[in-house]
Amino acid sequence: MFPFTAIVGQELMKKALILNVIDPGIGGVLVKGEKGTAKSTTIRALEQVLPPVTHIRDCPFRCDPRHPEKYCPYCTEKYSDGKVPETETSPMKVVELPLSATEDRVAGTLDIESVLQTGKKKFEPGILAQANGNILYVDEINLLEDYIVDMLLDSAAMGVNYVEREGVSFTHPAKFVLVGSMNPEEGDLRPQLLDRFGMSVEIKGEKNLGMRTEVVSRRLEFDLDPYAFTEKYRADTEEIRERIVKAKSLIKDIRTDRKLIEAAAYLSVYFGMEGHRADITMIRSARANAAYAGRTEVTKDDLEEIAPLVLSHRLKKKPFDKTSDYDIQDVHKCLEDF
Amino acid sequence: MSGRLLRYPFSAVIGERNAKRALQCLLTDDSLNGVLIKGPSGTAKSVLVRSMAGLTDKDIVDLPAGAGDEDIFGGIDFETAVKDGVTQLKGGILQRAHGNILCIDNINLLDPKTLNTVTECISTHTVKIERDGISAEYPCDTTVVATMDPAERELPESIADRFDICVLIVPDTEIRTRSDVIEQDLEFREDPDAFCARFRDEDEGVRKNIERARASVPSIKITRRDINDIVLICNKLHAVGHRGDIACARTARALAALDGGEYITEENIKEASVLCLLHRRKPKTIFNEKADVFIHSTDAEGHERDEEPEISNREIAELARMSREQDKIDQEIQDIVDSVEVSTTEGSDLQPKEIEAIDAEEESIDSERGEIPDVDIVTAMLRDVRTDLAEIDRIEMIHLNKVVGHIPRAALSSDRNGRASGYRIPEGKTKDPALGPTIRAASPYQKIRKPNGLSIVIEPSDIRENIRTKASSCSFMFGLDVSGSLSDTGRLDEAIKAVRAMLEDGYVRRDKVGLITFGQRLVNLAVPLTRNVEAVFDAIEKTETGGSTPLGRALLTLNKYMNNYVRKNPDEQCYIILITDGEADTAVTEGFDAIMELRRICATIKIPNTEWIIIDNGARTRRVNYALKLANYLGGRCIDIRELVG
Structure with missing residues (x-):
């Protein structure tokens, strides 16, 4: 993966992403820009600077042990007797939502396997469950079906995914930073949806010749030997992650x-x-x-x-x-x- | 938004007086039918609705946008079906809403068919189910609170009318209050418990007041004078139907009860009118800010009225006469009572009991306010109501659906894309099985089928497939006449204004739009159909105007382009919106009369799935309405631009 700190320019986008990691309450970022302006590269690379989070072990939603009132139904049941949950720490991730995702894959649905084997209804978590506590990235969000975008924004705003389908009714925490990217040439998002994004950044390709040269040479260098290249930027990346961790506790x-x-x-x-x-x-x-x-x-x-x-x-x-x-x-x- | 975990206290919501009053009224009088809250996004609509939980023992039941019919209305209880082989009903969201508050966020985005069924169930207080081999019904007595952002899409008037009260949240522009909102939000999110505790007493006060008001509602009489006042105001504001009158009367009563009054005051009536009539006034779109001032109209007797339909002494005298005769007003009241749907809750309507109260009132005419409305008082009341409403009103845009009529927004999808909106028994093998429905269909037979190590055995006859609908985008091709006859007279500006308004609508809905201009002896396909709506606007700005009108050639170009387009996009509904005065002056074939030729060209034009709409941009005074003629030739509709631009 291309190192976050090796991306030339696009400071505003990087800033917006980092601020959202520091305070997920900001409400996500929409990145608008023409193709080939390192939108996706930057967002995927964000993963390298994400801070680690502590969560309950073996919980598909990675519930936050500090907030028992926000547990998923499984944890609520499991720890209702006051047992202290075992925890583990893993880094935040960038979870991607493919454009072709259907509603049931996004929100979760009836677990067919369980129905067929046991005759009991069970909820099968979807992408929103994976996204809990992470960054959810949707490339070309303007091409996503409106009702799915609605669903994403609702969950992002409330921190909860409320599923009511196929006769299963299920609520689980779905607190994530929504990051969308789009190319405005292919049509815009509904203005009302725009308001739900905390921030937006409009990015353009670098005009400065020196910068452009730098972009090309870094890319070539990376392709030639990704490992060595990444190593070169490791210290910088580490520093940003440290800063984010510090800022999170400072805030x-x-x-x-x-x-x-x-x-x-x-x-x-x-x-x-x-x-x-x-x-x-x-x-x-x-x-x-x-x-x-x-x-x-x-x-x-x-x-x-x-x-x-x-x-x-x-x-x-x-x-x-x-x-x-x-x-x-x-x-x-x-x-x-x- | 469904704020199930975060519950903001009612008293902590800053401002939004009307919305808060409306919700309190709703909790005070069960016979009130719902509150609709409209407002731009981010104005705490959903937050306010959810905060009602602190004021009542009732639950707040959400109807989320993604819920299918099965989830809303209910269906087979498949676990019992598997276990016992019995088909039994399992109720849905509406069953949980029984006796509670049903909350529908973004009601305007709900599938219209589902929405109609839901409102039907609510107004009849019953849910009937006919599916999965189940035939059942259950009661659903619920209070509905809905929210919507009017900028997204309007709610059909017939649905809006079902809501007794409709409030519009007006954005706050006070720095101080806005700062308070920010501070409170920060505090709330930092420590929700401490924040809620701060407002607990205040919420409790509101709750107690509502309880007290509930008890006092039956003792507050709606006098004949009150009804007279209300009927007059409703009439003057052109409220459609009788629901408005009844809603006003009940709301006024609830307000009086909330304020601790023993009878209904003028203030109560004024406030109630603002709450109940906002969404019921006609005509409201065309005249914009002057919403209720109608230019020219004829009253029942055929007399022409003047501009400002203020209440005249004559009308009051008329009312007084009617009042003396009684029968007419009794009829009016009877009409009102009749028009109320029969309700299953006891004493919930403006029913005989109340009418009796009114009759008893007659004997001893209300000592404070006589029976006959006072001209000055009612006029003043009306003026206040108007001012309040005008403040709320905002200039409405020209919506595309006003131009093209009902635009179908969901089309059956032939592939696996789109959202499942139902299921059916497939013909032959299906590529898109609906798992849930299939299992439900199989469930009652499990008792008699042999398990092959599985818990559920599915046979081919059980298999169901999804019916999917896609939110279909429509395509709008604009044909803009930019010839000299329009650009020289300023009428082109009108046309551009109209196109712009329609484009904004398309922008919001993400439709495809295109532009063809004709003038300057040129037909120019400026923008082929695209989702990039801004391109059309840019093109309009760059268009050179003036010159002659090659209308015939424009039609031929459109014909060719659209036929190609439709062949490639057979699922799409297309509209061609021509904005022109219809006065062709340049023939395709030299030497022909342009207008005569037009008729022959039109006869050859045939584009599938496409409707023609001619927006007449012609001069007011002219001998022949060519635009109308053109519409007739093309089999399209003709709309006068002045109807749109206002």
């Missing part, structure tokens, strides 16, 4: 002051946001940004840095109006004014 202690919250609300109102998701996401992202930098204080600069990630896909432009009513460049001015 709990970060308080956001009222002034900053008001600034976020001001931005939202200025940019014509209707719902409250943008406001909340901005604050969470700014906090994660501060934590990533190793600070316990969130500043206006954090807000300014992440605001475009949160706001740009939610701008109430007329879909076809290139001259949108608002310019994302106004963020700075707006914060100055405030």
Whole structure:
């Protein structure tokens, strides 16, 4: 796998992904860009910097032992007598959802084998179960059937997958960071779905000649000897992972002051946001940004840095109006004014 | 969203007064039929609905978007079938909703057929099942709360009308309250338990108040004066049908009870009107902000009314006269009562008991408010209601379905793609067996079949296959007349406005769109059918306008292109939307009269699965309506652009 740290440029996308790992409450990332701009490579490579998580051993949903109230039905039953569950630690993963996935594969369905052998109904977990506690990546999400996208976003927002089909009724935790990528030339997502993504990044191929050369040479080097190449970047990768782990523990202690919250609300109102998701996401992202930098204080600069990630896909432009009513460049001015 | 684990306290939801009042009314009076909450995404619709759990002992039962008919209505209990060989009903979501609150998120995205059946069950309070060899029914008495984002898709009016109350959540623009929302969300997610504890007392207060109000509802009388006021307001706001009147009366009563009143006040009626009439006004789409001001209309007696249909003394006098005669109003009330579906819950409707109360009232006319509505008071009330409604109202877009009528959004799929919406007995061998239904079909016979080491034996006759539906996208080919006769008179701008509005709709739904322009002696296939809606918009901006109208050639080009397209995409429903004044002036064959020739061209045009819609963009004053003629030649419909743009 191509090393995360060896990817040239695309800093914004990397930042967005990392912030989401630090605080999954941010609500996922949508990556828009033409083909061949390292969308998938970067997202898959993210796995290398993901922190390890502790979960209950042998649980298909990898329940979090710290939150008994959020256990899956199996764990709830197994540990109802107050037994302390055995735990194990494994790294977070990037789980991919193939475009051809059907509803039952995504959400889970009736376990036919069990029915045929025992005559009892049993739930067979789907991709959402695998995704619990991980990153769920959907390439070309704009081509996915709408109802499946709805389902993904619902689970991502609530942290729960609620299945009601084939006569089985089942609820299990499904808390994951949804990462979608798409090529806007093939049509856009419904605007209402856009709002459900915490962040979006629009990426372009590098224009700078020097950078382009670097992209090509690194790729060639990697193909020639992947092992040596990866080794070269191991230290960098390790460093980022350390930073993420640190930020994750740091973020709990970060308080956001009222002034900053008001600034976020001001931005939202200025940019014509209707719902409250943008406001909340901005604050969470700014906090994660501060934590990533190793600070316990969130500043206006954090807000300014992440605001475009949160706001740009939610701008109430007329879909076809290139001259949108608002310019994302106004963020700075707006914060100055405030 | 289904917030089953996170339960935000009702009192912690900031703002959204109307929605909160509506939900409290619903819990106060069981005879109220449902609340519909509309609002843009991210405005805490679902959160608010789920928070009702803290106010009532009833359960909140979710109807998730992915649920199939089997799950919603119920079917064979297959475990008993296997074990005992008995076919027995196992109820679905609706059975669990009995006596509880049924919550439907994104109701507008539900399959329309399923939605119709669900509303039918709810209004008849019974679920009837005829499937899997089971014939059964069970009661379903439930209160429905639904949410939707109107920007996604509108709900059919007939369904919306089933909801007594409809509120629209208006986005908050106060920095202070928005900041409060952020802070609370952070606190809630950090420590849900501590957060909920903070609001426990307040929620308990609301709960107690609802309980008290429930007890006092029967003692609050709906007086004849109240009904008169309500009927007048409903009438003036052009509320369709009688459900609005009844809903207003009941809601006003519930509000009075919640406020601790002993009788219904003008405030109650005003508030109730805003809650109950938002979705019932007609005409609401065409006149936009001036929603209820109608330009010209004729009342029952055939008198022409003026612009602003305020209440006149004459009408009041009329009402007074009717009131004296009694029979007319009695008839009105009778109509109202008759139109209510017979309900199985006791005393849940505006029923004889209430009418008796009204009759008793007659003897001693309400001392505070006379029986006859007062002109000034009702006019003032009406004005307030209008202002409130106008505040809620937003300018509606021109929707494609207004132009092309009902657009089928789901088509049977011939391959294994699409979502399973049902099952059937296959003809011959199937490639797409429906496992669940197959096992269910086999289950009753297990007692008599020989087990081959398996628990369930399936025979070929048990096998069922999936019926799959695909959310079908439609294709819209726009033909835009950009000739001089339009661009010089500014009517082209109107046309572009209309196309843009329709494109936005297509953008939302991810339909395919294309564009052909004609003018400047040129027919230009600017954008072949594509999902990239923005391309069409860009093309429109770049189009050169002016010159003559080669309408005939445009039709021939469309014919050729669309026939090819339909051959490659036989499953797709296509629409050609021509925006033109129909005045062809350049013939395909030189020397022919362009308009005469048009008729002959039209006769040769034949495109399968495709409908023609002509949007007439012609001048108001003209001798011949060529656009209408063109529509007739093509066998399509003709719509006046002014009807769309408003």
